[in-house]
Amino acid sequence: MGRAEERRARQRGGHRGAPAGHRSSGAAGRTGIRRLFTWKKIIGTFFGLCLLGMGAFIVLYMVIDIPEGNAEAESQGNVYKYSDGSVMARRGFNREIVDLARVPKDVQRTFVAAENKTFYKDSGVDIKGTARGLLNTLSGKGAQGGSTITQQYVKNYYLTQEQTVTRKMKEVVISLKLDREKSKDYILAGYINTSYYGRGAYGIQAAAQAYYRVDAEDLTVEQGAYLAALLQAPSQYDWAVAGETGKKLVQERWNYVLDNMVEQKWLDAADRRGMEFPVPKAPKAAPGMEGQTGYLVEAADNALKRQFVDQGIAEDMKQADALLDVGGYTITLNIDKKKQAALEKAVKAKLTSKLDPDQRDVDADVQAGAVSVDAKTGEVVAMYGGVDYVKHFTNNATRDDYQPASTFKPVILAAAVDQAAETQDGVPITADTIYDGTSKRPVMDGGRKVGFAPPNEDDVDYGDITVQEAMNKSVNSVFAQMGIDVGMPEVVKVAGDLGMETEGMEAVPAQTLGSMGASPLEMAGVYATLANHGEKVTPALVKSVEHKDRSVEFPEAVGDRVISRAAADTVTSVLTGVVDDGTARRSVRENPLRDGQQVAGKTGTSDNNKSAWFTGFTPELVTSVGLFGEDAKNGKQVPMYEAGGVDYRVNGGGFPAEIWAAYTFGVMDEVSRFDLDTDQGAAVRPTRTPSATQTPSQTPSREPTTEAPTTEAPPETSSAPPTSEPPTQTPTSPPPTNTSPSGSPTFGIPGDPDDPQFGEDR
Incomplete structure (x- = not known):
């Protein structure tokens, strides 16, 4: 008898007898599953998918350029x-783009504290937030999930507000490229000038006038923190129309912004304790x-x-x-x-x-x-x-x-x-x-x-x-x-x-x-x-x-x-x-x-x-x-x-x-x-x-x-x-x-x- 047959005979001799059909079927089933789901295959598949995703991303990175800004994002009115x-x-679109130099430094930082504390250090993309956003989009839960200031600016200025995987991937690629090619000040200026603040106001200058009747250069830190807080929910957080819940939420958001500024050492803690919530002025119809x-x-x-x-x-x-x-x-x-x-x-x-x-x-x-x-x-x-x-x-x-x-x-x-x-x-x-x-x-x-x-x-x-x-x-x-x-x-x-x-x-x-x-x-x-x-x-x-x-x-x-x-x-x-x-x-x-x-x-x-x-x-x-x-x-x-x-x-x-x-x-x-x-x-x-x-x-x-x-x-x-x-x-x-x-x-x-x-x- 050959070696293989001897080995099989020894194996049969070492186990209790069992019905031939039952024993043979069980052994065969376990062997098939192991063959399909071995650790090597799982790990190999995972890395294969990663390589495939990386390859696809590299291709996207190579073929997607930073586009021209969309016309609506560039539209301004005349004052x-x-x-x-x-x-x-x-007259016209209620936006007046201002240079970042005209916005006080402390007011600039209120927006960073509100939206993206790591803005000055990151590469322009929040990987965890982006992944969460993609999964939510795929599962039909909407585009929930965090985005950096850079990503939000890219969405406002270069892309549309549609909620698709393709748009989200473009957002990531353009954000990475923009962060490499442009300064943080350039990106922050674009962000605060293109965002919508409610009351028909686009951009910080129009918002400063709409809520406080001042120019952007004259905003206080407290006022800037309110405008930064507004961006999360402009309609809900507008003090003039907000209910009790809305007023409570915007004040919490306002406090969050200022506390983050203290944490980042952009605001002295003693100064922070002395600040009072700056109630905005009542809405005023734009002069006709x-x-x-x-x-x-x-x-x-x-x-x-x-x-x-x-x-x-x-x-x-x-x-x-x-x-x-x-x-x-x-x-x-x-x-x-x-x-x-x-x-x-x-x-x-x-x-x-x-x-x-x-x-x-x-x-x-x-x-x-x-x-x-x-x-x-x-x-x-x-x-x-x-x-x-x-x-x-x-x-x-x-x-x-x-x-x-x-x-x-x-x-x-x-x-x-x-x-x-x-x-x-x-x-x-x-x-x-x-x-x-x-x-x-x-x-x-x-x-x-x-x-x-x-x-x-x-x-x-x-x-x-x-x-x-x-x-x-x-x-x-x-x-x-x-x-x-x-x-x-x-x-x-x-x-x-x-x-x-x-x-x-x-x-x-x-x-x-x-x-x-x-x-x-x-x-x-x-x-x-x-x-x-x-x-x-x-x-x-x-x-x-x-x-x-x-x-x-x-x-x-x-x-x-x-x-x-x-x-x-x-x-x-x-x-x-x-x-x-x-x-x-x-x-x-x-x-x-x-x-x-x-x-x-x-x-x-x-x-x-x-x-x-x-x-x-x-x-x-x-x-x-x-x-x-x-x-x-x-x-x-x-x-x-x-x-x-x-x-x-x-x-x-x-x-x-x-x-x-x-x-x-x-x-x-x-x-x-x-x-x-x-x-x-x-x-x-x-x-x-x-x-x-x-x-x-x-x-x-x-x-x-x-x-x-x-x-x-x-x-x-x-x-x-x-x-x-x-x-x-x-x-x-x-x-x-x-x-x-x-x-x-x-x-x-x-x-x-x-x-x-x-x-x-x-």
Whole structure:
């Protein structure tokens, strides 16, 4: 017998007998199980699976790159602020990405203490938490389990919130790569800027404003700990809406954060004991576009987009639109909250409260626009765009489709004086040059008629009249002739130099009536240049712009001299007469709030009463107010006759001047006087009559006065010519009438030119 058989025989002999079938079956069963589940096979299988997983991970690591951030995670809104830094509005996605350097170090650490104490030491991945998350996902329990700050940032910024094994594996790979390629500060900044904090706030800056009304840089440690605690359950932990359980849980979480900071030696234990829970402020609706806010935001956006193009940041306005829509801009305006409120109040008190469309259909067609500019800095400190941005989208303060009418006349005089222009007879044009103020007088150029003979308002004939009085009464025939005397191309050039948009403006006599289009913003700039003694003022609405990725610089609002100081100051001095002796006297001169304040300005009323203006200034403040007739149904230009209950025409010396006075005198800090450098007087009327040989049909000439030139406007209580020195005698008699008993002109103050019989300018 062979060895094998002998061995089997010995084995049979050494055991008790048993039924052959039973013994054979049992032995065979145990041998099969051992063969299938040996320790070697189990260990080998385990290591095989590990190697397979490692191989798969290596492949994933090699093929998965750090992707571009998703668009939603990069979306930001734009923040608009008043000049004092308070928030005016937020537009777009409520996120404002801030550099980590702007967040206090202790506040940064509250987030690390809350979410990932080992953040500064780990490799970006929590293996145990990730494994637990994968198992929970596979078992259908959701994505429970811990994640590092790096992993949470990757999920927020690079991936989606879907709960799948594939997304979780990508998260791990990208986290490991990101931790190797980027600094911890980079990752932490991304995390706190992309996380959602509740109340519609994305990122720490928006959250700081939403919960504590402060910027991220001004957060305290206690406040930072609350925001860090919020991230676990923003809705449940919002103090304003949390129930008793929610408030208890968030306080426990807050304590947990601070205790971890002590444990990590980031916070002194004694300081920690003295900290109290910082109850957040009640939720506040994000400032919307209602009222004047929308007009201000829209105007600021337009200014910024133009600067994008001018600075070369964008190739055209379309690209500028796209850049602005990306968001992330903090735009601070020059708007002064006090002055803005005062302007809105003035319009309501003097105009909109008197409009009643139910009583008068025309009242529904009246639109108001106004702009107020600091004369010395060019800052736009207040703007009124219309009754409500969400009801009337066109900004009346910046629209340029209505005629400025006679507010253009000072531009003609500025050109005349600056260019030392002369009349047709070679007489220098000054404040006391005599012109023929006959209505419909043909305009002459070198002895020939130019085919233009404008009527004065209400067809009033003034006869021989000084330039000063012609400005006071806004005599069309005088300034039409003056435009030809100066040269219309030169008038248009000076208009452009002063700040008007002259592209496409024809150099024709009709422009002397202000027949071009202009906006209150534009006219405020022109008059601000006059108030600034001829140095160009370009009204600046935007004070500054901040963005983390680009720098936007705006040009200086005050530029070079565009007309001589003497010319600018002469026009200013003449414009004081409009207020004290002319078309604005009723609304401005006699205003009880004036308190002796010196004022210069000009009224304007366009043809068919479609617009009415008053643009005026003190030494500090220039404000242009315009009223526009706009059909409430189709937007077409329409007349405003009898609007607001007036007897006939809506004049520039009426509602616009009243709004101007209520606003300007209401925000005055102190009474001031003009510092004028002119040898042509200040609103001086001649004391001698024109030459007896001159008739209305003759070429205008100049008659010198017997008084020395002066530089100040007349006192409110006197119609006598002002002087640079205090008057030596108080006037005791009323001003003379337009003609003496003998019929010779004396150039005294006429009746109120705002009365219907005297009319208003075109």
